Every structure is written in C-alpha cells, then in structure tokens.
Amino acid sequence: DWTMAAFREQAVAEIRAKVGDGKVICGLSGGVDSSVAAILIHEAIGDQLTCIFVDHGLLRMGEASQVVGMFRDHYNIPLVHVEAQDLFIGALEGESDPEVKRKTIGRLFIETFEAEAEKLGGADFLAQGTLYPDVIESVSFTGGPSVTIKSHHNVGGLPERMNMKLVEPLRELFKDEVRELGRELGLPEQFVGRHPFPGPGLAIRCPGGVTREKLDILRQADAIYLDEIRKAGLYDAIWQAFAVLLPVQTVGVMGDGRTYEFVCALRAVTSVDGMTADFYPFDMDFLGNAATRIINEVRGINRVVYDVTSKPPGTIEWE
Ligand code: XMP
Numbered sequence: 001d002w003t004m005a006a007f008r009e010q011a012v013a014e015i016r017a018k019v020g021d022g023k024v025i026c027g028l029s030g031g032v033d034s035s036v037a038a039i040l041i042h043e044a045i046g047d048q049l050t051c052i053f054v055d056h057g058l059l060r061m062g063e064a065s066q067v068v069g070m071f072r073d074h075y076n077i078p079l080v081h082v083e084a085q086d087l088f089i090g091a092l093e094g095e096s097d098p099e100v101k102r103k104t105i106g107r108l109f110i111e112t113f114e115a116e117a118e119k120l121g122g123a124d125f126l127a128q129g130t131l132y133p134d135v136i137e138s139v140s141f142t143g144g145p146s147v148t149i150k151s152h153h154n155v156g157g158l159p160e161r162m163n164m165k166l167v168e169p170l171r172e173l174f175k176d177e178v179r180e181l182g183r184e185l186g187l188p189e190q191f192v193g194r195h196p197f198p199g200p201g202l203a204i205r206c207p208g209g210v211t212r213e214k215l216d217i218l219r220q221a222d223a224i225y226l227d228e229i230r231k232a233g234l235y236d237a238i239w240q241a242f243a244v245l246l247p248v249q250t251v252g253v254m255g256d257g258r259t260y261e262f263v264c265a266l267r268a269v270t271s272v273d274g275m276t277a278d279f280y281p282f283d284m285d286f287l288g289n290a291a292t293r294i295i296n297e298v299r300g301i302n303r304v305v306y307d308v309t310s311k312p313p314g315t316i317e318w319e
Helices: 004-019 032-048 063-075 085-092 098-119 132-139 175-184 201-205 212-231 284-297
Strands: 024-028 049-055 079-083 125-127 165-167 240-254 257-270 301-306
Touching: 004 032, 004 165, 004 175, 024 032, 024 098, 032 049, 032 063, 032 125, 032 175, 049 063, 049 098, 063 079, 079 098, 085 098, 098 125, 098 201, 201 212, 201 240, 212 240, 212 257, 212 284, 240 301, 257 284, 284 301
Parallel strands: 024 049, 024 125, 049 079, 125 165, 257 301
Antiparallel strands: 240 257
16 A cells, blocks of 8 residues: 555655765755755755755746745755856757767756855765656666667766765656655645646757857746746646747848747647657647747747647657
8 A cells, every 4th residue: 555655754764764864965955856855855864955946047937046946945844055157058059969068967966965065075975856757767778779869958968987875766756756745744735736847947949059058048938938828727738838930031021121030949849757658639720829939039030830749750859
C-alpha cells in the first residue's frame, strides 16, 4: 500500500541516513521539482541545508523574485541568491550547438554551487530535483539504441569531476507524483501546478546563439503568451506552454514601413510525464489574438507561428 505520506516518511529517513551530519546545498530552479526536493530535505535535516538560487539571466519575467520570496518569506529556508547573469550569458556567447550550450550551463551551475559551498565553509552534498524521466532521457531513448537525446543539466550535463556527492530524493518519481508529494508537503496549489521549466532556461528556447537582446525579446513574448493562456482559463489544461525565439528574421509591414525582425514560435503541449506529448489544439481565435498582441507589444518580433509537432518525433523543447 504505497502512499505519498509513506514515501515522504521513507525519503526523510533515507536522506538522514545518507547525509548524517553533513552539509547539503540544494540548487533551486524555480520549478516544482527542485522546490519539492528542497522542502523534503529541509524536513529531514533542517539547517544542514542551504538553498542556492542562481539567476543565470535565462529566467522568465519576474521569476527570480517569486522564487526568492517564496523560500525566504514563506518557508523561511536559508537561501543564497546568486547574480550570475554575466557569467552564464558571457560563456554562451557565440555558441550555437545545443549540446555545448547545455553542457556549458551544467558546468557553470556546478562551478557556481561549488564556489557558494566554499563560502559557506564547504558542503558534502549537492541536492537536485532530478526525476525518473530526466534519468531515462539523458541515458537512452525508450526501446531504441542507447543514445543521448539531450544532456539534462541535472543529469548528463554534470561535469565528471565534482567535489560533492549527489542527493536526489525524487529520482524514482514522475511529475504527477512530485506534484502529489508537493501537496503532501503543503506547497501552495498555484506553485504545485506550475508548468515545468528546464534548468538551462531560456537559452534552449533561443535556438542558435544567445544574446541579451534576444533573451529580452523572448521574455516579453513569453509573458504575453502565458498571460493570454491564463486569461483564457487554459493554463491547467496544458502541460507546458512557452515561446521560442527563432534565429530567423523575416520581412513585414507595419504602418507605411518595412520591418525586418525575428520570428517567434509558440509551443503548447499536453502530456502526463513529459516523455511523450501532443501539441495543444488551440482555437484559431486564441492564436490570432496572442500573435497580434506579441507583434504589437514586442519590438523585435514581426511574425508568429504555432508549433504543431508532437513528441515523438519532436521533443518538447526545441533544443
Ligand atoms: P524534452 O524537450 O526533452 O523535454 O522533450 C521533456 C521535459 O523535460 C524538460 N527539460 C529539462 N528539465 N533540465 C530540466 O530540469 C533540463 O536540462 C531539461 N531539458 C528539458 C522540458 O522542459 C520538458 O518538460
């Protein structure tokens, strides 16, 4: 008889046994997984845990303040907020290979965690909210030959050499189970229901090279798209929705003038575990309205397209 209450109890015991009186740092991404992992570990070992939130400049609009506010003010869990925008965006400059981008971000995350751990007088463990599908997809594709689809930053993207041992209490869970565990741990419903957000953030939603300017454009388009989804009451019916800024400029016309700006792709899928997904069948009025708002309100975008690819053969993220 397997319940979340039983899982919680067992996980807490296992974390205590593994960690002993060691110190743990936990990287928070703002997503459900790392938040649930942090709260569970905090329950197990209290102030042996310090959370580290790295603002890598690849976050969505308003995200940093939401995460910091929730952990510091709501949960009262010690949190270090690292401003690392220059470090990450600088390292990504000129790089357009998706795997190199992912590995670069993974390496910088670890270097940042190690540097922060040192400031705290050292840490023995690094905690992460790795889920079962992250483990599977970083290793092989179901039923096929062993081939890496993507190096998830929290699995295959980690550097080989790392001083800390890993604590990954959610490694056997699927997303719906993590959400159930989050509810069990008292996470507010609007947080439990948040769409997944990948550790490499907006970098993998800017196919090709990443620049600050592109990230700013993408952030605005993404916020408008999600605002429209919420207003239409569709947020909870969708597994994940986001904008992608394509590295392509097209010609348009605005008033009397010619424009030559970027194309924005909108993505929305339904899924139960992220392993397979179907594109979300919006009605055309919704899409037309979202496109109009994005083009009118965001300088730098003059065309919007909708991605109707399911997974497989597409993946959810574009990189
Ligand atoms: P894909 O694009 O592989 O994504 O179909 C499946 C799910 O995983 C998320 N994703 C990640 N999550 N680190 C994460 O924590 C990553 O590196 C990463 N890459 C993809 C993606 O957003 C989707 O929910």
